[in-house]
Amino acid sequence: MSDIPAARNALRVLKFVAAQSGPVRATTLSRELDIPRSSTYQLIKVMQDEGFLVHFPEERAYGLSPLVSEVGSASMRAGRLERLARPLLVKLVKRTGLPVVGHVSVLQGTDVVYVAKEAAQRAPTLVTDIGVHLPAHLTATGRSILAHFSPKQVRALYPARDSLFHRAEAGPSTLRELDALLEETRSRGWAVESGEITKDHASVAVAALDHNGYPAASIGLTFRVTAVDIHLWRQLGAAAAITAGALSMRLRGRI
The missing domain is CATH 3.30.450.40 (GAF domain)
Structure with a gap:
């Protein structure tokens, strides 16, 4: 089976953020998921552009967008x-x-x-x-x-x-x-x-x-x-x- 690292990492980011009680910083995502920092920021940018992640400026962190309606109640x-x-x-x-x-x-x-x-x-x-x-x-x-x-x-x-x-x-x-x-x-x-x-x-x-x-x-x-x-x-x-x-x-x- 072929593997597409970017797609797999995007799904890992979604799953990780969904499992947290609050927004997550990019550095945490990079460390916990073992994704290079530059790649992490690229993933976040794409996932923001597509409406799956939102930025919490006051916390310098990211959370799931309301678009991800299937995640949570x-x-x-x-x-x-x-x-x-x-x-x-x-x-x-x-x-x-x-x-x-x-x-x-x-x-x-x-x-x-x-x-x-x-x-x-x-x-x-x-x-x-x-x-x-x-x-x-x-x-x-x-x-x-x-x-x-x-x-x-x-x-x-x-x-x-x-x-x-x-x-x-x-x-x-x-x-x-x-x-x-x-x-x-x-x-x-x-x-x-x-x-x-x-x-x-x-x-x-x-x-x-x-x-x-x-x-x-x-x-x-x-x-x-x-x-x-x-x-x-x-x-x-x-x-x-x-x-x-x-x-x-x-x-x-x-x-």
Whole structure:
């Protein structure tokens, strides 16, 4: 049987990283797998380019990408996403200088599930704790993700639904209204909701894209309407977009 050392070593790297409790440094991979350091870095570069490994800059280490969905449970994948996103979320909340709550969520069916959260001082107490599910069409993070889908894809998520669930008697009540709202989101560049989850609270959000251009997660900021002037919402949307872009790069293994 013929042997292809590069392919074999790439699989060994995947197996080794999958077996660890956290990200692994390149020097560790080289030492433990007995692969020359130069070859190790070449393998890592290719595996990042193909979306199988992601870089954790703060730890100077590498971990499995969400692309490797067959490795580990859904909760483990959420843990990897949380680890990638949390440092960025902390910086985002601090950079706003406002009493906001930052969060990261993912789409699960027609719900968003919150996987990371960071609150500034004097920020409001919210229902969006880690693990909480909320209807995607009512949340800014959910809308930012749905905005990357076509109307046909949205309807595939909401089959035979003449009316949409309301939480606070606000938000789109039909798929046609949701389509219009998502088109506004695409034009604006960031999603927004106000009073549709919690009265007198609003949120802005932007989706982070993986190497296939799929909205793998969303970065959101929530705040009391009375605490943040409406003229600052655009700035918060722009700040969320910068952070979502940084997370996209991490998901693609570019940083």
